[in-house]
Amino acid sequence: MAYVPVLVYYITLGCVAFVTTKIALIVFLYRRWQRKNQVFQESMSGGKMVMFRSQMMQYLTADVFLKKTLRLTNKDIIGSGGYGTVYRLNIDDTTFFAVKKLNRGSADRDRGFERELKAMGDIKHRNIVTLHGYYTAPHYNLLIYDLMRNGSLDTWLHGRWNDRKHLDWGSRYKIAVGAARGISYLHHDCIPHIIHRDIKSSNILLDRNMEARVSDFGLATLMEPDKTHVSTFVAGTFGYLAPEYFDTGRATAKGDVYSYGVVLLELLTGKRPMDEAFLEEGTKLVTWVKAVVNKEREEYAIDSGLGCCPLAEVKGVFCIALKCLESDPSNRPTMAEVLKMLEQIKLDKLLPDSPDIDTKTSDHLLINIASTAIGHELY
Numbered sequence: 001m002a003y004v005p006v007l008v009y010y011i012t013l014g015c016v017a018f019v020t021t022k023i024a025l026i027v028f029l030y031r032r033w034q035r036k037n038q039v040f041q042e043s044m045s046g047g048k049m050v051m052f053r054s055q056m057m058q059y060l061t062a063d064v065f066l067k068k069t070l071r072l073t074n075k076d077i078i079g080s081g082g083y084g085t086v087y088r089l090n091i092d093d094t095t096f097f098a099v100k101k102l103n104r105g106s107a108d109r110d111r112g113f114e115r116e117l118k119a120m121g122d123i124k125h126r127n128i129v130t131l132h133g134y135y136t137a138p139h140y141n142l143l144i145y146d147l148m149r150n151g152s153l154d155t156w157l158h159g160r161w162n163d164r165k166h167l168d169w170g171s172r173y174k175i176a177v178g179a180a181r182g183i184s185y186l187h188h189d190c191i192p193h194i195i196h197r198d199i200k201s202s203n204i205l206l207d208r209n210m211e212a213r214v215s216d217f218g219l220a221t222l223m224e225p226d227k228t229h230v231s232t233f234v235a236g237t238f239g240y241l242a243p244e245y246f247d248t249g250r251a252t253a254k255g256d257v258y259s260y261g262v263v264l265l266e267l268l269t270g271k272r273p274m275d276e277a278f279l280e281e282g283t284k285l286v287t288w289v290k291a292v293v294n295k296e297r298e299e300y301a302i303d304s305g306l307g308c309c310p311l312a313e314v315k316g317v318f319c320i321a322l323k324c325l326e327s328d329p330s331n332r333p334t335m336a337e338v339l340k341m342l343e344q345i346k347l348d349k350l351l352p353d354s355p356d357i358d359t360k361t362s363d364h365l366l367i368n369i370a371s372t373a374i375g376h377e378l379y
């Protein structure tokens with residue numbers, strides 16, 4: 001009987017030793033993983049540089065990177081938006097990055113800011129712009145992204161005449177599918193799930209193969225946009241915001257689906273969501289397209305710059321866009337469903353023959369619609 005307390009003692013000791021070793025092992029592995037994934041470097045100007053380790057970054061030291069980054073000037077600017085200015089960073093003849101300088105520094109931020117950035121750095125997907133690292137300083141922050149050679153979808157569709165380039169139907173369809181895949185990944189495959197909150201054509205960037213990459217995810221949550229930036233309202237951009245957002249102020253995955261529907265309409269019609277012509281007539285792109293599609297006259301709304309395109313596919317994408325734009329969020333599909341429907345359109349095309357439309361021959365109709373019919377009698 002005297003053996004029992006001794007036995008209990010040894011069993012307890014064994015359990016405690018086992019649990020302690022496990023915890024120590026987990027801590028050790030976590031620390032090693034952290035060291036492997038990040039390179040910390042203090043800068044000369046009191047900031048902190050963090051680079052996430054990846055294949056692309058393995059030959060770069062944080063030191064070289066930081067020196068080049070801090071030497072960026074106005075002539076390196078490639079764009080600007082509500083959150084700050086974007087620069088092109090050339091490391092050598094073959095390695096380039098895009099550096100986004102956020103207007104505010106880390107002085108007014110809590111530690112959650114860096115935690116969010118690290119979480120953003122973990123996300124790797126072929127339809128999402130990779131965040132390679134960041135630099136935090138008291139008065140500004142820098143985010144280091146992949147450089148997207150072909151700029152934004154917004155510039156391709158609505159840039160000044162000399163910036164605007166031709167996007168045929170094949171390219172537009174591929175962009176639609178790529179962007180849907182990227183957003184679907186954020187919504188369904190990331191743990192925790194991520195709501196983008198600012199889906200729009202200027203946040204869909206195009207790589208050298210014209211593959212769509214979703215950018216700026218997480219930024220809307222990370223920082224309140226610059227108050228001077230008129231197109232941005234709390235989080236998100238006018239023209240892309242789902243109607244319920246104005247009532248609730250809550251960003252949801254279905255709100256992203258709505259914004260994605262607006263991007264689909266831009267791809268189909270070539271028009272901006274808040275085109276001046278619409279505003280003058282007291283309407284907007286979504287309302288106008290809904291009216292056109294209700295009358296089964298989609299061909300009148302198709303971008304005249306599209307050239308020859310398969311009408312069945314185009315109509316299919318109009319139909320998906322309108323599902324995304326349902327006023328009641330619960331009637332909208334999820335992004336995974338949107339992606340499936342888009343892919344199905346090509347599969348269906350392999351079955352029966354679908355008629356093609358040459359939008360060039362109906363140019364005069366499109367011009368009529370755009371210039372006179374918006375908001376009034378459509379036809």
Ligand SMILES: Nc1ncnc2c1ncn2[C@@H]1O[C@H](COP(=O)(O)OP(=O)(O)OP(=O)(O)O)[C@@H](O)[C@H]1O
Nearest residue numbers: 078079080081082083086098145146147148152202
């Ligand atoms: N990774 C990148 N590679 C290449 N160009 C980029 C990259 N990120 C941004 N840009 C360019 O810089 C422009 C400004 O980007 P930014 O994200 O700061 O603002 P935005 O998306 O246009 O507007 P907002 O800040 O209101 O969301 C983009 O339109 C794009 O042309």
